[in-house]
Amino acid sequence: MSIDRRCYGDPGVFARELETIFAERLFAGTQADFARPDDYRSLRIGRKAVTIRRTRSGVRAFDNVCLHRNALIDLPGCGNRPFRCGYHGWSYADDGALAAAPLVDKASIARCRLGSYPVSESGGLHFLGLGGAAPVVDEVAQVLADTGVVPDTPFHAAVMEHACNWKLLVENVLEGYHLSFVHGDSFRPAGFTSTGRYAWHGGRYTSWNEMLPADAADKTAALRRLASQAGHFYRHAYVFPDLFLSNTNGLVGFLSHVIPVDATRTRLAWRLFELPALKALPPALRQHMQEEAIAFTQQALAEDKVLVEACQQGLEADGFEVQLQPQEARIAHFHALYLARTNDV
Amino acid sequence: MTIDDFIEKFAFAIEVEADTLTLDIRFKELPSWDSLNTLAVIAMADADYGVTVTGRDIEASTTVADIWAIVSSKCAAAK
Numbered sequence: 001m002s003i004d005r006r007c008y009g010d011p012g013v014f015a016r017e018l019e020t021i022f023a024e025r026l027f028a029g030t031q032a033d034f035a036r037p038d039d040y041r042s043l044r045i046g047r048k049a050v051t052i053r054r055t056r057s058g059v060r061a062f063d064n065v066c067l068h069r070n071a072l073i074d075l076p077g078c079g080n081r082p083f084r085c086g087y088h089g090w091s092y093a094d095d096g097a098l099a100a101a102p103l104v105d106k107a108s109i110a111r112c113r114l115g116s117y118p119v120s121e122s123g124g125l126h127f128l129g130l131g132g133a134a135p136v137v138d139e140v141a142q143v144l145a146d147t148g149v150v151p152d153t154p155f156h157a158a159v160m161e162h163a164c165n166w167k168l169l170v171e172n173v174l175e176g177y178h179l180s181f182v183h184g185d186s187f188r189p190a191g192f193t194s195t196g197r198y199a200w201h202g203g204r205y206t207s208w209n210e211m212l213p214a215d216a217a218d219k220t221a222a223l224r225r226l227a228s229q230a231g232h233f234y235r236h237a238y239v240f241p242d243l244f245l246s247n248t249n250g251l252v253g254f255l256s257h258v259i260p261v262d263a264t265r266t267r268l269a270w271r272l273f274e275l276p277a278l279k280a281l282p283p284a285l286r287q288h289m290q291e292e293a294i295a296f297t298q299q300a301l302a303e304d305k306v307l308v309e310a311c312q313q314g315l316e317a318d319g320f321e322v323q324l325q326p327q328e329a330r331i332a333h334f335h336a337l338y339l340a341r342t343n344d345v
Numbered sequence: 346m347t348i349d350d351f352i353e354k355f356a357f358a359i360e361v362e363a364d365t366l367t368l369d370i371r372f373k374e375l376p377s378w379d380s381l382n383t384l385a386v387i388a389m390a391d392a393d394y395g396v397t398v399t400g401r402d403i404e405a406s407t408t409v410a411d412i413w414a415i416v417s418s419k420c421a422a423a424k
Contacts, residue, residue, distance in 0.1 A: 222360070222381045226388055282391040285384060288400040292380065 002322050002335050008165040008315045014263035018046040021341055023131030027243040027257040028052045031124035032153040034059045042074040055094035061128050062096045063115040124151045139206045147208050147235040149245045149253050154271035156294045164312035166260040172308050174330035176211050186300035191217040192234050202333040208237040229277040240337050251278040252293040351413050358389035368410040
């Protein structure tokens with residue numbers, strides 16, 4: 001059973017997805033995002049504006065709307081600053097309580113604590129529980145180990161806007177069937193095609209796969225001459241509902257997450273980081289591989305964008321339910337995860 | 346550090362026989378040339394000569410002599 005095609009554009013379905021799926025577990029950032037006290041990432045999802053901050057008592061998440069006049073306390077994005085509204089200087093403590101408010105009449109203050117949300121951490125990844133329950137993360141460390149992804153400080157980060165529902169972006173990265181057709185200037189020359197060797201595994205809220213090139217295109221030996229821990233493979237992990245990680249050749253790590261804007265618009269935030277084998281190489285090699293990885297990723301994402309947006313347009317026209325193929329088993333797994341959480345959506 | 350020695354190391358890096366290479370060979374036109382060879386040449390320059398050759402250096406080069414000129418000038422500058 002697949003997700004009904006009407007779920008890819010209906011604002012009512014989208015609103016309920018925010019209340020259920022995205023309230024269960026939402027990617028909040030990596031260890032590198034919250035390395036120092038007062039490091040923050042502020043985000044908006046649906047009608048919720050939330051800031052995730054490194055406090056003296058760990059990484060905490062709070063409503064990001066000042067109790068005074070509703071200004072955002074931390075402006076959208078990330079950075080390092082005291083937990084203080086920039087408008088009139090109302091400051092907040094590590095537990096979200098109003099700590100200082102210059103020149104106020106205390107009798108006029110009825111609300112004096114920001115709402116807060118649980119944050120769970122695993123493998124250097126932080127997740128937010130907007131529904132009030134701590135997000136379950138017990139599969140995350142294993143999926144990182146299975147794919148060999150070790151999240152680290154990014155050497156490049158960017159955001160790409162897509163005119164499509166968030167689920168189309170998820171589905172697109174869960175199969176390698178399209179590689180030969182769509183990625184003529186990225187994955188295909190790198191040896192990864194629709195007919196490559198493919199294995200996958202699905203859990204309760206994660207899945208991952210490994211793609212290997214055909215024997216004739218296998219460059220494992222050449223890669224191992226450069227770095228003994230490298231190989232010729234592409235491993236990809238998904239943490240439901242919004243996070244993707246990948247490991248290319250044991251050298252370059254990729255992290256991206258979908259940020260649903262509305263039923264038909266989605267932002268993809270992505271970053272690249274070095275895996276330990278790349279960090280051990282001489283600076284000139286690292287620099288070159290970083291440049292190659294940026295160019296490769298920009299190319300691959302641009303190639304995908306055309307097709308996922310084409311899917312959105314097709315879904316908005318008369319059409320049929322999807323007919324998933326054996327190579328798309330991870331999409332079927334995603335649909336099962338989605339439907340198990342949204343039986344009445 | 347001789348030209349012959351360099352050609353041997355260059356050939357080893359890109360996995361071709363040294364006697365098939367000469368200074369005027371347009372190395373990017375070799376059938377076996379691919380992006381991994383760029384990495385291999387960068388690694389060879391670092392490991393064997395202790396100098397940094399960049400991807401842009403290789404992109405701007407056409408012949409083995411061009412790479413030799415870059416490596417030898419960087420070695421001289423490092424002394």
